[in-house]
Amino acid sequence: MAPKKKEHSIDVRSQVIQHFLNGDSYTDIVDKVLIPRPTIVSIVQKYKKSKCVLNISGRGRKRKTTVAVDRIIRRKIKVDRRKSATAVKIEIEKELGVVIHANTVRNRLHEIGLYGRVARKKPYVNKVNRAKRIAYAKMMIQKSSDYWKHVLWSDESKFNLFGSDGKVMVWRSRSEEYEPICTVPTVKHNGGNVMVWGCFSRSGVGNLFFIDNIMDRFCYREILQKNLLQSAMKLGLTRSLVFQHDNDPKHTAKIVKDWLNGKKIEVLKWPASSPDLNPIEHVWDELERRMKKHHPSNKEELKKALLQEWNGIGDDVTEKLVDSVPNRLYECIRMQGYPTRY
Template sequence: MGKKSVSSPLKWQIIGLLKSGDKKQNAIAKLLGVSPKCVSSTKKRYEETGTVSDRSRSGLESHTAVRKPLLTIKDRQKRYKWCKQRLNWTINDWSRVIFSDESNFEVFNRNSRVIVKRFKNEKFHPKFCIPRLQNGGGSAGIWGCISYKGTGISNIYTGRINQFVYINTLENNLLPSVELLFEQNDPWIFQQDGASAHTAHLVSDWFKEQNIEVLPWCARSPDLNPIENLWSYMDAKMVNTKVTSIEHLKEVLHKEWLKIPTEYVKKLIESMPKRVLVCYKAKGGHFKY
């Protein structure tokens, strides 16, 4: 009787558990229903080749490494649960949400590419993803929000956002955006990520005072936020613009934000049911968006 083949997804799960450091190899083998030898050999293959595949490396091709936040096992579990709870949400449900985010843009475009060797189906494996880092000097930040009706009122700034700056942004940019994007007395929900400035007690108290419902959100989940696509969209529009100073950059950001087509924003909101479904099928892992 031949030995049972262990699938690549299961082997990647072995690597994930090994990296988490929560369990020893024998415990992982028992948990996943594989032999201790399988765990050991998978670990060795990953350390030597950067993959868990048994296939010949002759099938490797050059690809630009995908920049994705590092997801822990707990992150994946929370994302999976979050998506499961919203599988039945329709476009009408998502049209009630105001999505928000901040992004930094630099005066000089230094979006360097990293070339990696991988198989076509290994695009989102952790080995071939580069964590995105936000850098300081020579840059300007933009806070923005969107709903099904289009873009809200942006806030373009320099420096870091703390709880006081964030509350000022909510008062001067979010609230006027609500009036712009929703009819009076229309129900709406606010989305934000879990940045420390967003979740400070002072900010939480402000939301309560304003009677604003905040959508629960998972850590390291920009792929679930449709506004993330707008940053790439703006970056692409600005790539041939020669920005000479921070003040010039702020002007360009303001103009590009105002030029974002409403139809494009609508399509992003309409993508939410599919995003949730794909993330759910990926068991909370990275997915293409």
């Protein structure tokens, strides 16, 4: 006989038993509750044996672990989120003499909402920079939404012709995706074939410039000379421009500062290790997603495709990203300066 796929609800079973106790025949019960006769017979026979409509407790396989062992399993994972289920299994067997399977460990963790997931890669932020990030966020969160409309966001990025990503598994709940213990610290620009400089504001994207030479302070000043004011004019920011770039040494070099001061360009003060506060990081993500349909075989084809997709990014994307800045600042404060989900 094939196993049952599901049981009827307690209300339905109670109704069947009540009709049976009232002296109704199986045929009468079928007509009243509209359930097949074999099912009626099965429900009644089960009631005769157990004298209970509910399922008898204790059915099914017994748990291999006690409450105390469950607690130890959970504690081991919460102390070290990168520990594997197999490692926990071995430790439990050595320390407590309880023989269990690695799947049992996984099941106990699933019960409290922890699942094995690839750790998110986020930049390492030390204690000093966390304090600076919090101070910056508390100061800038007071700015009006109109202020951010005048900011020209900029950054450099690299795009690969080929590449692969390593994976690190951690145990976490859904809400712990960006907790420091569940992310993998990483650094920016990890390989690539074409390096670009780009900028954008709420009203759209500016110029995309390909960097073919060694990127130093002289090269960076030349990029700004050729693209900054031109992009600002294109985006309508000539009268109230606030320029943003990070604290890379070539960005803060004296010749760059002198050029910006000479052009009377206001520079947005920026905390270190804060790519998550810069919405242009998501512009790079958008550009990378759009590049997936292209399959360039050399740098020239890659450049052509990048420029085509960059110019295709509309203000619907840039408006949404700039409008997210206040939320980014709030998240930075909430995370106490650690990397946020952005």
